[in-house]
Amino acid sequence: MRKITYSFITFLLLFFNSMSLVIPAFCCSENGQKKCYVSGVCCLQNTEDEFWSLTSCRNFNVWVKPEKMMFTLGLKIPVNLYIENKGAYTDSYVVNYEKYDPNIIVDLTGVTPTGSLAPGEIKILYPRIAVLSTLTNGKLVFMINSTQNSTLQNNATLTIMESDYPLSLPDFDVFGLIEILILVVIMYLVSRML
Numbered sequence: 001m002r003k004i005t006y007s008f009i010t011f012l013l014l015f016f017n018s019m020s021l022v023i024p025a026f027c028c029s030e031n032g033q034k035k036c037y038v039s040g041v042c043c044l045q046n047t048e049d050e051f052w053s054l055t056s057c058r059n060f061n062v063w064v065k066p067e068k069m070m071f072t073l074g075l076k077i078p079v080n081l082y083i084e085n086k087g088a089y090t091d092s093y094v095v096n097y098e099k100y101d102p103n104i105i106v107d108l109t110g111v112t113p114t115g116s117l118a119p120g121e122i123k124i125l126y127p128r129i130a131v132l133s134t135l136t137n138g139k140l141v142f143m144i145n146s147t148q149n150s151t152l153q154n155n156a157t158l159t160i161m162e163s164d165y166p167l168s169l170p171d172f173d174v175f176g177l178i179e180i181l182i183l184v185v186i187m188y189l190v191s192r193m194l
Contacts, residue, residue, distance in 0.1 A: 027042075043057035043087075043088035043089075057087055057088040057089060058087040058088070058089060058091055058146055058148055058149045058152055059086040059087045059152070060083060060084060060085050060086050060087060060091065060093065060117075060144070060146065060152075060154060061082075061083075061084045061086055061154065062081070062082065062083050062084075062142065062144045062154045062155065062156040063081075063082050063156050064079060064080065064081055064082070064142065064156045064157065064158045065080045065082065066080075067157070067158065067159060068158075068159040068160075068161050069129075069158065069159070069160060069161065070160075070161050070162055070163070070164065071129065071130070071131040071136075071160060071162075071163045071164075072131075072163065072164060072165075073131060073132070073133070073134060073163050073164065073165050074130060074131075074132065075130060076105075076107060076128040076129065076130045077128065077129055077130070078126040078127070078128050078129075079126065079127055079128070079129055079158055080124055080125075080126065081095070081111070081124070081125040081126070081127055081142055081156060082122060082123070082124055082125075082156075083114060083117065083122070083123050083125065083144060084120075084121070084122045084123075085117040085118065085119055085120065085121050085122075086119075086120075087119060088119055089119065089148070090116050090117065090118050090119065091116070091117055091146050091147065091148050092113055092114050092115055092116050092117065092146075092147045092148075093112075093113065093114045093117070093144050093145060093146055093147060094112050094113050094114075094144070094145045094147060095108055095111050095112040095113075095114065095125065095127070095142060095143075095144050096112075096142070096143045096144075096145070097127075097140060097141060097142050097143065098140075098141045098143060099138075099140050099141075100138045100139050100140070101136050101137070101138045101160075103131060103132040103133040103135075103136040104129065104130075104131060104132075104136060104138075104140055104160065105129070105130040105131075105132065106127060106128075106129055106140065107127065107128040107129075107130070108127050109128075110126075111125045111126065111127050112125075113147065127142070129158070129160075131160065131163040133163065134162070134163050134164065134165065135163075136160060136162075136163050137160050137161060137162055137163075138159075138160055139157050139158065139159055139160070140157070140158045140160060141155050141156070141157050141158075142155065142156045142157075142158070143155050144156070
């Protein structure tokens with residue numbers, strides 16, 4: 001009888017093991033009902049807003065607007081870098097960058113660290129970019145990391161299309177200046193006649 005019982009138990013264990021039955025790791029409320037999951041995370045546990053997430057309770061989006069820009073040689077121009085906290089908890093972020101051209105200068109003064117962002121909050125940062133050559137073009141990648149979960153990183157890419165010299169009076173030749181003076185004199189004489 002004992003052999004039959006051991007054989008039966010062994011058979012059941014092998015049977016259930018082969019079916020890959022999974023025991024839930026934890027339970028989390030959704031719409032007032034407790035649901036159990038094998039993996040993931042229960043966010044805002046033991047509150048009315050409790051919910052389950054497959055990956056993490058901390059999440060965020062980043063983007064740059066506009067995504068493509070033209071720059072004036074040597075001028076520091078602010079770029080709009082957006083960070084949206086999509087997680088369940090308040091978080092702050094650190095901004096880094098990777099440039100693919102040595103003629104791009106990035107000034108993150110006052111940008112990083114971002115300060116606290118509440119869940120659902122969007123913050124606009126203004127890193128300043130300068131270009132040192134008219135031949136500069138390519139990409140500048142902003143890498144944003146969560147301070148609460150350092151493995152959580154999102155990127156936003158700015159495409160630098162081209163650069164141009166700033167316009168000034170020395171850019172006009174002598175004939176251009178003479179034309180401007182003649183037009184001013186003609187306009188003055190016509191206004192006196194009327």
